[in-house]
Amino acid sequence: MSLESELLEITLRSLFVSGMAALIATAVGIPIGVLLGMKHFRGRSFLKGLFNSMMAVPTVALGLILYLIFSSSGPLGIFHILYTPYVIIIGQAILILPIMISITSETVENVDPAIGELALTLGADKTAAAASTIRESFGGILLAISASFSRAISELGVALMLGGNIAGLTRVLTTAIALDTTRGEIALGLGTTAILLVLMIAFNVVLRLAEKRVRWWLWE
Amino acid sequence: MGIVELKDVCVDFEATRALDSISLEIRKGELLSIIGSNGAGKTTALRVIAGLQPLSSGEVLFNDELVTGSNIEQMRKQVTLVFQRLTLFSTTVCKNAASGLRVRGIDQAEVESRVTKALEIVELTDLRDRLARKLSGGEQRRLNLAMAMVLKPTVLLLDEPTVHLDPENTQIVGRLLQTLNKRSDMTIVLSTHNILQAQLMGDRIAVIHRGRLEKIGSARDVFRAELDSIIGQEMTSNVFSGHAKVVDDGTKRRQLVRITLENDVGVEAISDIEGPVTVTIPSEDIVLSRDTVLSSARNILKGTIQEISIEGAAVFVTVDVGLPLTAQITRSSLERLDMKQGDSVYATFKATSVRTY
Numbered sequence: 001m002s003l004e005s006e007l008l009e010i011t012l013r014s015l016f017v018s019g020m021a022a023l024i025a026t027a028v029g030i031p032i033g034v035l036l037g038m039k040h041f042r043g044r045s046f047l048k049g050l051f052n053s054m055m056a057v058p059t060v061a062l063g064l065i066l067y068l069i070f071s072s073s074g075p076l077g078i079f080h081i082l083y084t085p086y087v088i089i090i091g092q093a094i095l096i097l098p099i100m101i102s103i104t105s106e107t108v109e110n111v112d113p114a115i116g117e118l119a120l121t122l123g124a125d126k127t128a129a130a131a132s133t134i135r136e137s138f139g140g141i142l143l144a145i146s147a148s149f150s151r152a153i154s155e156l157g158v159a160l161m162l163g164g165n166i167a168g169l170t171r172v173l174t175t176a177i178a179l180d181t182t183r184g185e186i187a188l189g190l191g192t193t194a195i196l197l198v199l200m201i202a203f204n205v206v207l208r209l210a211e212k213r214v215r216w217w218l219w220e
Numbered sequence: 221m222g223i224v225e226l227k228d229v230c231v232d233f234e235a236t237r238a239l240d241s242i243s244l245e246i247r248k249g250e251l252l253s254i255i256g257s258n259g260a261g262k263t264t265a266l267r268v269i270a271g272l273q274p275l276s277s278g279e280v281l282f283n284d285e286l287v288t289g290s291n292i293e294q295m296r297k298q299v300t301l302v303f304q305r306l307t308l309f310s311t312t313v314c315k316n317a318a319s320g321l322r323v324r325g326i327d328q329a330e331v332e333s334r335v336t337k338a339l340e341i342v343e344l345t346d347l348r349d350r351l352a353r354k355l356s357g358g359e360q361r362r363l364n365l366a367m368a369m370v371l372k373p374t375v376l377l378l379d380e381p382t383v384h385l386d387p388e389n390t391q392i393v394g395r396l397l398q399t400l401n402k403r404s405d406m407t408i409v410l411s412t413h414n415i416l417q418a419q420l421m422g423d424r425i426a427v428i429h430r431g432r433l434e435k436i437g438s439a440r441d442v443f444r445a446e447l448d449s450i451i452g453q454e455m456t457s458n459v460f461s462g463h464a465k466v467v468d469d470g471t472k473r474r475q476l477v478r479i480t481l482e483n484d485v486g487v488e489a490i491s492d493i494e495g496p497v498t499v500t501i502p503s504e505d506i507v508l509s510r511d512t513v514l515s516s517a518r519n520i521l522k523g524t525i526q527e528i529s530i531e532g533a534a535v536f537v538t539v540d541v542g543l544p545l546t547a548q549i550t551r552s553s554l555e556r557l558d559m560k561q562g563d564s565v566y567a568t569f570k571a572t573s574v575r576t577y
Contacts, residue, residue, distance in 0.1 A: 114307040121270055122320030122367065123297040136310055219311045 003188075006167075011195055014172040017085050018153035021092035025100045025148050028093075030141060033104025034134060048105060054098035059157030066091045067161050083164040088172070091158035096148035103147060107140020108133060135218050139211070146207050150200050173199075222281075223248040223407050224269055224299070224375060229278035231264050231431075238264040240431040241278070246375070246409060251401045253422030254411040261431040262411035263304065266377045269409065270301035297324065300368040304379040304411075306360040308352040313344055313363055316352045320371045338366040341396065357533065358389030365396065376400070378410040386533035386550065390504075397421060415459060415500055457538070457546035458501040464493050464576065476518075476571060485542035488518040489574035498577040505573035506547035508537060509566050510557060518571040521545065525563045528554070539567050 036048055068074050070082045081087045111133050119132035134141075156174040163170030165179060173196045180189035222245035231239040239261050246252055246269070254262045267273035268280060271292045280287040282295045300320070309316050317335045326334075339345045342362035347355060352363055361381070368376055381397065382390040398421060401408045412418050418425050418439070426436040435442050462481040467488065477491045479499055487499065507513070512520055523541035530536075535554045538546045545567055559565065 112307065114303060114305060115309070117272055118303065118307045118309070119319075119323070120272060120296060121299075121301045121303075122323060123300075123371065124323040125293050128323050132309065215311075219309075219315045 007192065007195065009168070010171050010173055010176050010192075011199070013085065013170075014153055014174075014196075015199065017088050017159075017172055018092060018149060020089045021096060021152045022145065022149040024089070024093040025096045025152075026145055029097050029100030029144070029148075030104050033101040033141075033144070034108050034137075036101065036105035037108025037137070038130065038133065048102070051098040051101045051105075055102055057095070057098075059095060059155045060161065061157075062095055063091065063157040063161030066094070066158070070162065082162065083166060083170060085163065085170055087162045088159050088170060091162045092152040092155065095155060095158055096152050099151055100144045100148045103144035104137070104141055107137045107144070110140075111136045138215060138218065142207060142211055146204050149203060153200060153203075154196065222246060223283060225281040225284075226265075226268065227279040227281065229268055229280065230276045231261075231268065231273060232276040238431055239268065242268075242428075242431075242433050244426060244433055244436065246407060247424075249401075249405045249407055250423045251397070251408045251410075251421060252424050252426060253418035254409065254426045254428055255413060255415060255418045256411075256428035257413060260428045262413075262428055263379050264431075265428060266301055266379050266409065266411055269375070270299050270377050271296045272301065298374040299377065300371055300373040300375075301377040302364050302368050302379065302381060304383060306357065306364060308360060308363060310353060311351070312349050313339070313352050313355065314348040316363055317348075317366045317370055320367055324371075334370045334372075335366075338370045341369065342366045343392065358385050358392075361385060361389065361393065362396075365393065369400065372404070373406065375407045375409065378408065380412055381410055382412070382414070384531050384534070389533075394421060457536070457544070458503055460499045460501075460543060462487075462497055462499055464489070464491060464495060464497045466494060477576075479574070479576070481543060483542040485521070487521075487574055488571045489576055490571050491574075491576040493576045500575045500577070501545070501569060501573060502575075503536065503546045503548040505569050506545065507568045508539070508547050508549060508553075508557065508559070509568065512566050513568055515568060516570070517568045519567075519569045519574070521567045523565065523567060525559055525561050525565060528559065528561060530554075537565075539565055541567060 036044060066087070067082070069076050070079070070087055071077055072080075072082070115136050116129045116133050119129040124132065154174060156178055159165070159170070159172050159175050160178065163172070163175065165171050165175040173192055177189050177192045177196070180186070180192060224246040226242050226244045229239055229242045230237065242265060254265060256262050264273060268275065271280075271287060282299070285291065287295050309319055314335060317338055318331050321331045321334060336345070339348055342365055344359060344362055344366065347359065352360065355363060365381070378397070382393050385393065397408060397410065400406050410421065422439065424437060425439055425442045427434045427442060460481045462479040464477040464479045467476045467478045475490065475492055477489055477494065479487050479489055479497060481487065481499065487501075489499070491497070507517075521541040523539040523545065525537060526540045526544060527538040528535065530551070533551065535549050535551055536546050537549060537554070537559065538544050547567055
């Protein structure tokens with residue numbers, strides 16, 4: 001396989017793995033974040049603190065824990081997904097879930113409470129009033145998605161420990177950069193790093209461009 | 221006939237009782253002003269009427285029907301509150317104005333027609349595609365009004381609709397509310413701490429003090445009833461007690477009186493009252509100058525600037541003329557006159573500006 005084809009394959013795999021992880025974290029994290037931001041219940045502060053702390057979990061530590069869980073002798077070893085892209089997706093989703101939840105809950109909580117009341121007094125029911133609050137949080141929720149995807153695609157520990165950096169199967173951009181560096185192929189490593197940075201920047205630019213359209217659509 | 225009725229309503233915020241056994245009937249089509257000092261319970265009362273405030277005890281009836289959890293959303297569709305704090309959605313002026321109609325599922329053509337008309341009335345047509353939060357304070361207040369007006373609510377509630385507005389926007393909003401009330405038969409309830417605004421606008425006035433409804437009736441009834449002892453100086457500026465004596469000004473048609481206020485401060489007014497009197501002087505009718513100005517105004521008082529308070533576009537200058545007299549001026553006037561605390565100034569106002577009760 002040529003270098004270009006290999007780079008393209010690694011890049012597409014990185015996008016797939018981290019994109020799926022971000023999708024899962026978005027689907028699970030945003031509803032939890034919205035609930036934490038809007039509802040006041042016993043244990044809410046503890047949960048918020050817990051998710052905030054989990055944002056700083058070292059990726060190697062999470063990688064090790066998940067390795068023990070998914071290894072053949074671990075509780076989820078029966079699924080035999082260790083050293084596959086699927087386990088990297090799960091690992092990255094777990095890694096970025098606290099980021100998604102924390103930023104979303106913070107942004108929803110910081111929307112002026114008067115927005116919900118404004119919607120109510122204009123005739124909205126409770127669900128529509130809550131939707132107004134979420135709509136006002138849109139910029140923050142987008143930031144949560146952006147930060148989560150960026151964290152997923154740029155992390156190394158989970159991808160390396162769970163995926164094993166197997167060529168043609170689990171090698172992603174960050175594990176490729178690590179390998180190139182240990183082999184002394186600095187130029188190749190720098191080239192792969194450039195691709196990773198361009199991907200991250202491009203993703204955020206596209207997200208911001210989409211923001212205007214989505215905002216417009218939200219108000220239609 | 222009462223459209224909204226509050227029966228023995230109490231609202232507690234933890235240990236503080238915000239409303240204490242308030243019973244109040246709001247008549248269909250009337251313009252009711254609720255006055256009281258800051259923290260008296262005006263906003264809480266409006267929130268109760270709007271169905272936004274849970275009650276600690278008591279009942280609210282809308283069209284003779286008890287408001288409960290099951291019909292409160294239906295009631296909210298007919299009662300709209302314009303908040304004191306400027307609150308707008310982060311979208312354009314036009315979409316803000318249409319937001320209430322959209323949640324009601326009104327068709328697009330009707331939405332467009334009502335929004336266009338409302339923006340014309342509040343003089344925001346040219347700004348319809350601007351982001352609402354980029355508007356000035358006065359424009360945002362007018363947009364808040366337009367958002368409520370397009371819904372054609374049965375009851376429109378306004379919490380301090382002119383607070384922090386400059387005199388021009390205050391006039392626009394005041395005119396608008398009176399027109400709405402007269403032309404559409406809409407019931408309007410507004411809260412204010414400005415006695416003059418209440419007197420000028422309201423068919424009836426309700427006075428709330430420390431969470432209790434102290435008095436309700438026509439402006440004349442309310443102000444005759446020991447204004448000072450109920451709310452007095454803490455509620456607004458330029459409310460004084462004095463003694464009026466008729467002065468012969470050479471004309472038969474109008475009676476000029478000289479009123480001696482506290483500390484022997486004298487003002488002249490056009491009034492039919494003799495003897496004990498309560499006086500109010502609108503802060504926007506008082507002209508401040510460095511030197512005496514040649515004018516037809518009968519009241520020129522010299523004093524020292526006690527306090528300068530900037531609230532939005534308006535500047536309130538309190539001058540000690542023997543008693544504290546507050547004048548409302550613009551920021552540019554403040555800069556032009558270069559006034560600061562301790563400066564000597566002249567406060568000038570016409571006899572017709574002095575209101576007596």
